[in-house]
Amino acid sequence: MKLRHPYKYYLFLFRDSKYYLPTIYSTIILACILLIVFVIYPQIQNFLNINAQVNQLTSQIATLKNNINNISGVNDSDLQSNFDLVSRAVPANKDFSGAIQDVSSVAIQSNVILNNFTVVVGDYSSTSGIAGASSDQNFTLNINIRGSSSGIINFLSKLKNSLPLMSVQSITISQSQAIIALQVYYVPYHQKNVDLISTNLSLNPTDQSTLNQIANWNTNNIVPVVSTNSKGNLPTFSSN
């Protein structure tokens, strides 16, 4: 007699076999392993990825909020004053007139006579705006002053505390006369996008101290003095 469904015969045979249960269990384990490899592992990876993104976003949002709070909290006039102050301390271009004006002003205050000066103009094919160019530059201002030794020393001390920022490169003193080579700093302005998400837009304590120092130096100069708070410090940019 021919069976109607021969596979049933094999099925019953297999069910009765001692390998039936081990095969079923093995199949389940294999299926689960496949699920782990092809479903759960990618799920875990995706979850970790999302978690990393969340952490990054949390930090970015914190920085962004902090920056917005800082910026919103800064008084417009204080900001403008600080802007003018740093522009004067470190100009964006070769500010010959500013430097000469400062030197002559310091000379008057120190009771020395500014005999003459020479500006070493340098290369006018400035690298300003060129990506990768040296960001800070300087030009040389040679001056000749006449006065007593104490007057010359006083002149050098006052010059160090004046704006724009200068540095004495060389000095020759003889017979109540000093020939000084001054290095005047400037930094060309490079337009750049401000990244509020990753950059903390506030001054660190060292820079804040520099800003206060510059503001004090500026008191003898032309630009109006930056308003200070009760402690004599400039308004800080940090919100907390």
Add this chain to the structure above:
Amino acid sequence: MKNEINFLPKQLVRQDSLSKSVKWLRVVALLFVFVVPVVSIVIFLLTFFSPLTQYQITEKNLIASSQGLSNKIAKMQFIIDRTRNATKFIASRNLYDQVIQSIYAQTGSDVSIISLYIKDNKISIFASSSSLLSLKTFETNLKNITLVHLTDFQTTSLANSGGEGNYTLNIMAKIQ
């Protein structure tokens, strides 16, 4: 030989070990059957309820609100950049005024500095006096200046110029 010691028939022994294996397989299979879906569901829920989208929206809103502050932001960035440059410049400046001040402070009433030259942290002093002892004291005092550190002293000349009682001293040193 060893098989002869076992009193159970071979088939029974094999069946017993097989049933043990089946038990283990069942345990493992059950464990997998429960653990895999649970883990999968948990991870799905964690992913589904992740605050990522909400954070992305918050960030977008914050960026949008910062657009109105662009002028202030640009100024602030400018101030920060310039102040950093200023800090760098101030730190790198020479202290020549202090050097000169210290040197002049060492000249007694009998010593006068005829000329002084400073460049690249090298200093050359040309002093004169009517007394050799005063010049020697001046030279010694220079070596003991504390405000700035002068090193590598070289006395290039000590001469009697312009007749009796007029001595000149030429010293070179490095500023550190």
